[in-house]
Amino acid sequence: xxxxxxxxxxxxxxxxxxxxxxxxxxxxxxxxxxxxxxxxxxxxxxxxxxxxxxxxxxxxxxxxxxxxxxxxxxxxxxxxxxxxxxxxxxxxxxxxxxxxxxxxxxxxxxxxxxxxxxxxxxxxxxxxxxxxxxxxxxxxxxxxxxxxxxxxxxxxxxxxxxxxxxxxxxxxxxxxxxxxxxxxxxxxxxxxxxxxxxxxxxxxxxxxxxxxxxxxxxxxxxxxxxxxxxxxxxxxxxxxxxxxxxxxxxxxxxxxxxxxxxxxxxxxxxxxxxxxxxxxxxxxxxxxxxxxxxxxxxxxxxxxxxxxxxxxxxxxxxxxxxxxxxxxxxxxxxxxxxxxxxxxxxxxxxxxxxxxxxxxxxxxxxxxxxxxxxxxxxxxxxxxxxxxxxxxxxxxxxxxxxxxx
Amino acid sequence: xxxxxxxxxxxxxxxxxxxxxxxxxxxxxxxxxxxxxxxxxxxxxxxxxxxxxxxxxxxxxxxxxxxxxxxxxxxxxxxxxxxxxxxxxxxxxxxxxxxxxxxxxxxxxxxxxxxxxxxxxxxxxxxxxxxxxxxxxxxxxxxxxxxxxxxxxxxxxxxxxxxxxxxxxxxxxxxxxxxxxxxxxxxxxxxxxxxxxxxxxxxxxxxxxxxxxxxxxxxxxxxxxxxxxxxxxxxxxxxxxxxxxxxxxxxxxxxxxxxxxxxxxxxxxxxxxxxxxxxxxxxxxxxxxxxxxxxxxxxxxxxxxxxxxxxxxxxxxxxxxxxxxxxxxxxxxxxxxxxxxxxxxxxxxxxxxxxxxxxxxxxxxxxxxxxxxxxxxxxxxxxxxxxxxxxxxxxxxxxxxxxxx
Numbered sequence: 185x186x187x188x189x190x191x192x193x194x195x196x197x198x199x200x201x202x203x204x205x206x207x208x209x210x211x212x213x214x215x216x217x218x219x220x221x222x223x224x225x226x227x228x229x230x231x232x233x234x235x236x237x238x239x240x241x242x243x244x245x246x247x248x249x250x251x252x253x254x255x256x257x258x259x260x261x262x263x264x265x266x267x268x269x270x271x272x273x274x275x276x277x278x279x280x281x282x283x284x285x286x287x288x289x290x291x292x293x294x295x296x297x298x299x300x301x302x303x304x305x306x307x308x309x310x311x312x313x314x315x316x317x318x319x320x321x322x323x324x325x326x327x328x329x330x331x332x333x334x335x336x337x338x339x340x341x342x343x344x345x346x347x348x349x350x351x352x353x354x355x356x357x358x359x360x361x362x363x364x365x366x367x368x369x370x371x372x373x374x375x376x377x378x379x380x381x382x383x384x385x386x387x388x389x390x391x392x393x394x395x396x397x398x399x400x401x402x403x404x405x406x407x408x409x410x411x412x413x414x415x416x417x418x419x420x421x422x423x424x425x426x427x428x429x430x431x432x433x434x435x436x437x438x439x440x441x442x443x444x445x446x447x448x449x450x451x452x453x454x455x456x457x458x459x460x461x462x463x464x465x466x467x468x469x470x471x472x473x474x475x476x477x478x479x480x481x482x483x484x485x486x487x488x489x490x491x492x493x494x495x496x497x498x499x500x501x502x503x504x505x506x507x508x509x510x511x512x513x514x515x516x517x518x519x520x521x522x523x524x525x526x527x528x529x530x531x532x533x534x535x536x537x538x539x540x541x542x543x544x545x546x547x548x549x550x551x552x553x554x555x556x557x558x559x560x561x562x563x564x565x566x567x568x569x570x571x572x573x574x575x576x577x578x579x580x581x582x583x584x585x586x587x588x589x
Numbered sequence: 590x591x592x593x594x595x596x597x598x599x600x601x602x603x604x605x606x607x608x609x610x611x612x613x614x615x616x617x618x619x620x621x622x623x624x625x626x627x628x629x630x631x632x633x634x635x636x637x638x639x640x641x642x643x644x645x646x647x648x649x650x651x652x653x654x655x656x657x658x659x660x661x662x663x664x665x666x667x668x669x670x671x672x673x674x675x676x677x678x679x680x681x682x683x684x685x686x687x688x689x690x691x692x693x694x695x696x697x698x699x700x701x702x703x704x705x706x707x708x709x710x711x712x713x714x715x716x717x718x719x720x721x722x723x724x725x726x727x728x729x730x731x732x733x734x735x736x737x738x739x740x741x742x743x744x745x746x747x748x749x750x751x752x753x754x755x756x757x758x759x760x761x762x763x764x765x766x767x768x769x770x771x772x773x774x775x776x777x778x779x780x781x782x783x784x785x786x787x788x789x790x791x792x793x794x795x796x797x798x799x800x801x802x803x804x805x806x807x808x809x810x811x812x813x814x815x816x817x818x819x820x821x822x823x824x825x826x827x828x829x830x831x832x833x834x835x836x837x838x839x840x841x842x843x844x845x846x847x848x849x850x851x852x853x854x855x856x857x858x859x860x861x862x863x864x865x866x867x868x869x870x871x872x873x874x875x876x877x878x879x880x881x882x883x884x885x886x887x888x889x890x891x892x893x894x895x896x897x898x899x900x901x902x903x904x905x906x907x908x909x910x911x912x913x914x915x916x917x918x919x920x921x922x923x924x925x926x927x928x929x930x931x932x933x934x935x936x937x938x939x940x941x942x943x944x945x946x947x948x949x950x951x952x953x954x955x956x957x958x959x960x961x962x963x964x965x966x967x968x969x970x971x972x973x974x975x976x977x978x979x980x981x982x983x984x985x986x987x988x989x990x991x992x993x994x
Contacts, residue, residue, distance in 0.1 A: 243989060250993040271994075537991070561971075567971035
């Protein structure tokens with residue numbers, strides 16, 4: 185229904201995700217947002233629409249994938265992103281609808297009577313440096329198999345991500361292939377078998393890949409094989425542009441968030457540097473070239489995950505300092521929120537609703553004094569599902585026509 | 590989806606249902622909860638997560654069945670509990686998946702040319718004592734029919750509940766049988782007919798039962814027959830343990846609530862006495878033996894139904910006095926709520942959202958000063974569907990893993 189109402193205009197929308205921004209009391213009953221000195225956010229909060237979003241459902245703690253998809257307007261229960269895809273995105277491989285993405289482990293195997301027996305599922309947890317060297321060997325020797333491009337990137341220790349890029353978009357369910365990891369040492373590596381005709385074609389490419397890998401790595405003392413898990417395929421989804429009529433770009437530092445943005449069809453911008461200043465610089469440069477800007481700030485989440493509430497408070501204050509620069513671009517709609525909460529006391533993502541601030545000329549405002557969990561609870565947006573945020577953004581940018589006569 | 594995320598840990602969850610606790614203004618614009626002196630609840634409310642739940646849907650007044658099912662995490666629109674089952678549960682007959690439960694009325698009939706004609710649909714509303722005597726006669730004479738156990742219990746005046754317990758779990762839709770009550774005096778009693786093959790088998794047992802009943806009661810001056818309505822069968826539902834991984838027990842006084850707990854597979858505890866002190870004593874005794882404790886307090890509802898707001902206020906105050914004893918058990922998650930509202934001014938259940946208090950280390954707190962309707966509206970849980978309460982309970986007891994990566 186929403187898509188039928190979308191109309192275009194010249195408005196510009198800036199969506200700022202402070203990753204994991206929501207929190208819980210850490211000191212004197214106050215949360216990280218409440219402890220932070222945020223004069224600029226405070227001023228903005230007084231005149232903005234505030235609320236809280238529920239990322240997936242009541243009580244459900246989202247990973248980064250479902251957290252972002254919801255905010256991008258895609259129901260995270262409908263569009264589930266497989267493990268292999270997230271691993272690939274996290275290591276900087278873009279995933280397209282021609283692709284099968286897979287998580288890999290370097291492993292130690294022995295060949296006994298033509299059988300491949302797992303001796304160590306993690307190849308003795310080789311150091312990341314070793315992983316990089318070995319992965320480079322694979323890259324040099326295996327570029328494609330039967331016309332299917334092979335992409336591989338090293339992760340931490342024994343972990344890698346692989347993508348098989350086919351010449352044509354894949355049929356649905358092409359990823360239904362069993363893990364080859366037998367889960368226990370001393371067992372035989374499992375043969376990849378497809379559940380249907382289209383995944384069987386993929387599985388036969390995987391078999392050839394594994395043969396070639398074992399050839400390339402045969403002289404490696406530890407990492408002489410790869411075990412595969414989490415075969416995944418990008419779900420069929422209309423692009424952000426198709427659904428919302430927005431020309432969107434992503435300004436993010438970490439590969440995972442760039443990857444999630446590219447999944448929905450945003451243009452991922454490359455730039456020098458990793459600081460928020462670097463991100464703002466790019467934003468200024470491209471301000472005339474897009475309608476929608478996804479601006480991702482990672483630090484708030486990282487400190488939360490470490491249980492470092494003081495670090496999280498500082499990251500929020502640091503963002504607050506930069507806010508005037510972002511406001512000076514004068515977006516028609518500015519949204520500041522998180523993809524999920526990461527309370528320092530839990531040292532992890534959590535299920536708690538996430539503060540939302542929406543600045544637009546078409547809001548009530550004056551419901552609340554700050555951008556904090558408790559003040560956002562008093563706001564005019566109430567508590568709403570994350571997937572409704574894009575509706576609100578489009579409405580406030582006057583990009584939705586009337587429903588019914 | 591939820592069930593895939595459930596993980597077990599040693600946490601203990603105490604769910605206290607103050608039956609019908611929500612209300613409306615009764616004096617000086619204040620509700621029963623607002624008029625009650627509740628120092629212990631007040632203290633708890635300040636540090637807890639508060640909100641309101643909607644039992645079934647906006648504007649929908651629930652019976653006790655849907656009210657409790659929602660709170661137990663079962664969508665009350667999906668799992669509908671037939672009248673026969675509620676009648677049986679209310680009179681203390683447990684209902685299993687082998688059972689057909691039926692509401693019965695004692696009636697006066699006349700036999701004319703082989704036809705059974707209803708003279709009085711309620712057998713002159715015989716006194717409850719008479720009902721008990723007559724029901725005892727049936728119990729003595731009819732224990733089973735064709736291997737189907739017959740359970741019967743007296744209700745008030747002319748009302749009874751019957752359960753036919755088959756040797757094996759029944760196929761779905763085995764209960765699709767018409768009422769035998771013709772609804773008007775002077776008409777012939779309707780023959781029970783099944784809508785399908787499986788319910789026709791049940792109907793033929795019912796026919797034999799009615800023949801035997803008419804034999805046993807043939808010398809009764811008034812109650813010489815039974816009219817049957819509301820043939821019901823327990824809906825197919827996964828147990829509480831299967832869905833949430835919780836070993837749950839119910840500490841309730843009234844048969845209806847014990848019955849509803851047993852429907853979802855909770856263990857119903859037997860104990861001496863009927864007071865809240867007796868309930869607390871059992872709770873203490875079994876505290877090490879379960880993960881989840883459903884603790885049902887009836888008094889708040891009874892006074893509301895009578896329109897006795899002063900009684901309801903006193904019942905709330907009485908509960909408040911006992912609260913420290915319950916808190917001393919130190920549950921990891923404590924929830925206090927109702928299954929529905931019962932405003933004294935309406936003398937009945939109502940559709941109004943119900944106050945919810947959730948105590949856990951992982952809440953914001955400090956949003957509200959008391960456990961009342963108006964203060965709960967300010968709380969961090971917002972207004973949410975009752976069926977989401979179990980999500981929140983599981984999340985706050987850290988029993989849900991992350992959704993997606």
